[in-house]
Amino acid sequence: MYELHFAVPMAGAVLCTFNTRHDAAMVSALLKHSGAKVFLVESHLLDVGRAALKRLADSSAAALPVLLTISDDAESDDYEDLVRNAPARFDIRWPASELDPISLNYTSGTTSRPKGVVYNHRGAYLNTIATVLAYDITAMPTYLWTVPMFHCNGWNLPWGVAMQGGTNICLRHFTAKVIFDSIARHGVTHMGGAPTVLNMIANAPAADRKPLPGPVRVMTGGAPPPPRVLLAVEELGFVVYQIYGLTETYGPATVCTWMPEWDALPAEERARLKARQGFHHIAVQGVDVKNPDTMESVPYDGQTVGEAMFRGNTVMSGYYKDLNATEESMAGGWLHTGDLAVRHPDGYIQLKDRAKDIIISGGENISSIEVESVIFSHPAVLEAAVVARPDDHWGETPCAFVKLKDGASATEAEIISFCRERLPHYMAPKTVVFEDLPKTSTGKTQKFVLREKARAMGSLTKTANSKL
Amino acid sequence: MYELHFAVPMAGAVLCTFNTRHDAAMVSALLKHSGAKVFLVESHLLDVGRAALKRLADSSAAALPVLLTISDDAESDDYEDLVRNAPARFDIRWPASELDPISLNYTSGTTSRPKGVVYNHRGAYLNTIATVLAYDITAMPTYLWTVPMFHCNGWNLPWGVAMQGGTNICLRHFTAKVIFDSIARHGVTHMGGAPTVLNMIANAPAADRKPLPGPVRVMTGGAPPPPRVLLAVEELGFVVYQIYGLTETYGPATVCTWMPEWDALPAEERARLKARQGFHHIAVQGVDVKNPDTMESVPYDGQTVGEAMFRGNTVMSGYYKDLNATEESMAGGWLHTGDLAVRHPDGYIQLKDRAKDIIISGGENISSIEVESVIFSHPAVLEAAVVARPDDHWGETPCAFVKLKDGASATEAEIISFCRERLPHYMAPKTVVFEDLPKTSTGKTQKFVLREKARAMGSLTKTANSKL
Numbered sequence A, B: 001m002y003e004l005h006f007a008v009p010m011a012g013a014v015l016c017t018f019n020t021r022h023d024a025a026m027v028s029a030l031l032k033h034s035g036a037k038v039f040l041v042e043s044h045l046l047d048v049g050r051a052a053l054k055r056l057a058d059s060s061a062a063a064l065p066v067l068l069t070i071s072d073d074a075e076s077d078d079y080e081d082l083v084r085n086a087p088a089r090f091d092i093r094w095p096a097s098e099l100d101p102i103s104l105n106y107t108s109g110t111t112s113r114p115k116g117v118v119y120n121h122r123g124a125y126l127n128t129i130a131t132v133l134a135y136d137i138t139a140m141p142t143y144l145w146t147v148p149m150f151h152c153n154g155w156n157l158p159w160g161v162a163m164q165g166g167t168n169i170c171l172r173h174f175t176a177k178v179i180f181d182s183i184a185r186h187g188v189t190h191m192g193g194a195p196t197v198l199n200m201i202a203n204a205p206a207a208d209r210k211p212l213p214g215p216v217r218v219m220t221g222g223a224p225p226p227p228r229v230l231l232a233v234e235e236l237g238f239v240v241y242q243i244y245g246l247t248e249t250y251g252p253a254t255v256c257t258w259m260p261e262w263d264a265l266p267a268e269e270r271a272r273l274k275a276r277q278g279f280h281h282i283a284v285q286g287v288d289v290k291n292p293d294t295m296e297s298v299p300y301d302g303q304t305v306g307e308a309m310f311r312g313n314t315v316m317s318g319y320y321k322d323l324n325a326t327e328e329s330m331a332g333g334w335l336h337t338g339d340l341a342v343r344h345p346d347g348y349i350q351l352k353d354r355a356k357d358i359i360i361s362g363g364e365n366i367s368s369i370e371v372e373s374v375i376f377s378h379p380a381v382l383e384a385a386v387v388a389r390p391d392d393h394w395g396e397t398p399c400a401f402v403k404l405k406d407g408a409s410a411t412e413a414e415i416i417s418f419c420r421e422r423l424p425h426y427m428a429p430k431t432v433v434f435e436d437l438p439k440t441s442t443g444k445t446q447k448f449v450l451r452e453k454a455r456a457m458g459s460l461t462k463t464a465n466s467k468l
Helices: A004-010 A024-034 A043-059 A078-085 A121-134 A157-163 A176-186 A195-202 A227-235 A260-264 A267-274 A323-329 A368-376 A412-420 A447-457 B004-010 B024-034 B043-059 B078-085 B121-134 B157-163 B176-186 B195-202 B227-235 B260-264 B267-274 B323-329 B368-376 B412-422 B447-457
Strands: A015-017 A038-042 A066-070 A101-107 A115-120 A142-145 A167-170 A190-193 A216-220 A238-246 A251-255 A286-290 A306-311 A335-343 A349-354 A359-361 A364-366 A381-391 A395-404 A431-434 B015-017 B038-042 B066-070 B101-107 B115-120 B142-145 B167-170 B190-193 B216-220 B238-246 B251-255 B286-290 B306-311 B335-343 B349-354 B359-361 B364-366 B381-391 B395-404 B431-434
Touching: A004 A015, A004 A157, A024 A043, A024 A101, A024 A115, A038 A043, A043 A066, A066 A078, A101 A121, A115 A121, A121 A157, A121 A238, A121 A251, A121 B121, A142 A176, A157 A167, A167 A176, A176 A195, A190 A195, A195 A216, A195 A227, A195 A238, A195 A381, A227 A238, A227 A267, A227 A368, A260 A267, A286 A335, A323 A335, A349 A368, A359 A381, A359 A395, A364 A368, A368 A381, A368 A395, A368 A412, A381 A447, A395 A447, A412 A431, A431 A447, B004 B015, B004 B157, B024 B043, B024 B101, B024 B115, B038 B043, B043 B066, B066 B078, B101 B121, B115 B121, B121 B157, B121 B251, B142 B176, B157 B167, B167 B176, B176 B195, B190 B195, B195 B216, B195 B227, B195 B238, B195 B381, B227 B238, B227 B267, B227 B368, B260 B267, B286 B335, B323 B335, B349 B368, B359 B381, B359 B395, B364 B368, B368 B381, B368 B395, B368 B412, B381 B447, B395 B447, B412 B431, B431 B447
Parallel strands: A015 A101, A038 A066, A142 A167, A142 A190, A190 A216, A216 A238, A395 A431, B015 B101, B038 B066, B142 B167, B142 B190, B190 B216, B216 B238, B395 B431
Antiparallel strands: A101 A115, A238 A251, A286 A306, A306 A335, A335 A349, A359 A364, A381 A395, B101 B115, B238 B251, B286 B306, B306 B335, B335 B349, B359 B364, B381 B395
16 A cells, blocks of 8 residues: 555556445445546455455446455465566656645545545645654654554655655554564654554553653644643653644644743643644644634634634545535635634644534533543543433533553542542533443544444433432 | 845745845846845945945936845834834735745846846745755754855745744854854754855864754755865764755755665765765755756766756746746756766766866866865865866866965975875866965855966966976
C-alpha cells in the first residue's frame, strides 16, 4: 500500500484504499461506487475480496475489476510479478490540473450510501508538507506505522516520510510490546496513534516496556486524548503532538502548537493545555468556531460553544457522486465538521464534543469528553466512554461505559462519587457499566454501539416527578 | 524591513527592498524603474535617500514617492507614527490571483538597465516552506540575521521564521565577535551566511569566540564554500547546510541533503561531499544540468560540464519591464542560471563555476572554484579568489588574489608550488597577488573587480613561442 501511494498517482490513476475490517458486502458496495478498475488484495484478505467480487458480479452487469494479489509468498504474488516485469523506464502521467483527484477515501458511510471523500493533488501536496512541519519531521526520520495507511492516506505520511528521506516500519498488527520492541530495534523517531494507542502504551505492563533510544514524537488525533494519558506517555519519553482533523481535511488540519514558556507549568496544567486542538496548520486557510445558524464566529472566551469549520486548500474536493452531501457540508463556504468547540482567549480551539455525542440533561449541554477525562483520571480505570441514556425527566443523563485495569476494582457508586467531587453534579454519570469498549480499526471507540446499548436500557428516572 | 515583509503584501502592494550599499544614482534609477509610491528610508541612509529623490525630481516629471523615515529616535519616526495611528482593525487585501506579485528584487543590473526579479505569492509561499524544511527549522527557532533581508527577501526567512513562531535577532553590522556574542546571549539555533561569513567564523581570534549553547544550524550559499572552511566551522559546533539558488529562484533552490551513512567518512571526504549543491528542494519541479545548445541533460558522471537550469513554481515570474531578458533567461522552458555544473552518479549536482568565471587556458577549462579550494587549504591563507588573466600564448592563465591570515606569511612561489602539488599543473595559478578582496554586501567576492585588475596586468607570456 505504501508503494501504491506513489505508483497509482504516477500512472495517472486514483488510489482508493479500503478499511481492512470491511466485510464482503461493504467491499462490494465500495467497488461498485468507486468504479475501481484494478483491485489489489493482500492474500490474508482474499476470502473477503473474492466474496465481494462475487456479490458484485451477481448485482451488476458492469465489467469486474482485475484482481491482483499481494502475498507474503513470492510464488503467487501478482503484484511483485507486475513490478518485476514492468519496463525499466516509465514516463510519469502528470495530472492535467493540480486539482485532479489523487485519492478516494471512504469514510463513515453505509453500503446503501457510501461516503467517498475525494482528495486532489494540490491538497495532498500541501497537507503532506503541513503535517511534516506540524510534527517536526526533520530529515531522515524513522516512522512507525500504527495509523493505518487506508485512513486519510495515513495522515499523508506515505508521502511525507518519503519527502523527508525516512524509513518506514510497517506492522500488520500491534500491541504495546510490539510498539516498544519496534522503537528499540529500529530507533523509531516518529509515530502516530489515536489516544487509545497512547493509552495502550501508558498501561503496558513493565515486562512489555523497553527504554526509548531517544525522544519519540507521537502525533495523536482522532479524538481528544485525556490529560492523564498525555502525562503518562510523556513521562515515558514520548513527545506528544495533539492534532485534529477529519477525513474531509486530508487528516491533520490543526495542531496544538506548544509554547516554550509552558514547559515551566505544573504537569496537570501542561496536560490541560496540550489536550487542546490549537490552530490551523500552514496549508489550510483557516479554522473557525462558528454558530452554524448565523455563521458568526464565537467569541474568544473558552466558553461559547460553536461548530468547528474549515476552509482552504486542504478541504476535500467533495463527496464522490454526491453533490447534495457536498453542498450541505460546505454550506456558507466553510466545511462543517459536526464537532462542537470553543475558542480560548489565546486563539486555540478546543473540541467539546461531536455534535451527536453531546448529552443534553435538564437543558444543560454536557460534553462527553469532559466527563470521560475525569473518569480516566481514576486510578482503577483503563478506558471510558460516556454517552446519553434517554430519560423521562431529564431528557438524557450521562451513562459511562468503563473498562478497568487488570486486577483493579471499582464500583458504580465509587465512579459516580469520584465524578461528583470533580464536576458539577449534573455532569456526573448516573449510570456506570463495566465492560470492554467496542473499537474502530483506527482505535476510536464506537460510540454509536454504546449509544444503542444505553438506549436499550430505557429511562433511569421512573416517574416524571421524582428528583435525583 | 521585517515588518514590511508582512505589512506591504497585506496592504495589497508589492515590496521592493534596495541594497543598503547603493548610491544615490542607483537608488534613483531603481525608484524610477520600480515606480515606487512610498519610499521608506532608515535615518542613517537619509542622505542617500534624499539625494536620490532630488535626482529623480530633476530627471522625471512623474510624481515623487512619499518619503517616510524609519528612525532609532522615536521623536522623528514616520514609520512608528504610521503604525501608532493606524486603525486597530484592517482587512487584509488578499491577492486576486496567487500569481500576483509579492515583491520585486533588483539584482546585478546597472543604472541604465536595472534587472528587477518579480516574485509572486505562490512562489514565495512555496519557497518559504521548502527553505524551512531544507534547513530543519523546527518550531520556535531563534534566527540570527547575517543574510541581508534585501537579498532575495532574506532567503524567504522573514516569512519562514514567523511561520515557525521564531525569534529574530537582527544586526545592522557584524563581526565574528558579534556573531559569537549573539549566539551565546540569545541561544541562536539557526543562521545564514555566505561562505565568507563561515570563513570569518573559522578564523575568529580565540578572544572573540564563545562556546555555542547548542548546535547552530548555518545555511550557506551564494558561492560554494571551500571544504577547509566547512570543516573548521563544523569543528566549532556549527552544522552547515549547503544550499544553492539565485535571486531568480527566490533564493534557495537546491540543498545538499546529508546521508546518515556519510557521518562515518573521514573529515576530508565529508567536507568534499558537503560542498556539493545537491538536489532541488521540494517546491521546485526540478534542477537539471543541460547542454544549453541541445538542451540535453548531461550524463550522471561527475565529469561532463553543463549549465544548471531550473523549472517549476519557485522560478521568478520574470524580469520587471524586460520581456526580452525574461524570454532569453527562460529559453526552452528552463531558467538558465549561467552556472556551470556536473551531475554526480548519485544524482547530486555540483557547481564548477559561473560561466563567466571559468578560465580557459590552452583550450582546457579550469574551474576557478577548484583552484580556490586548494589555495584555501594552505595554512597561511585567509581568503582567495582566482580569475582569468589574459595571455598571448595560453589565451588565459589562472591569476590568484590572496589575503593572508594576520601574522602569517607566504610567497607567490610557495602558493604556486602548493597548488602544483595538488592539482594538474595547467590548473595552478601562474600569478599570485596578495591583497584584500573586494566584497558585495552579501559577502561575495566581487570577481569582476579582480578580473579588471588581472586584465590590466596584460599577458604573462611575452612571446607566442615561449613555454611555461
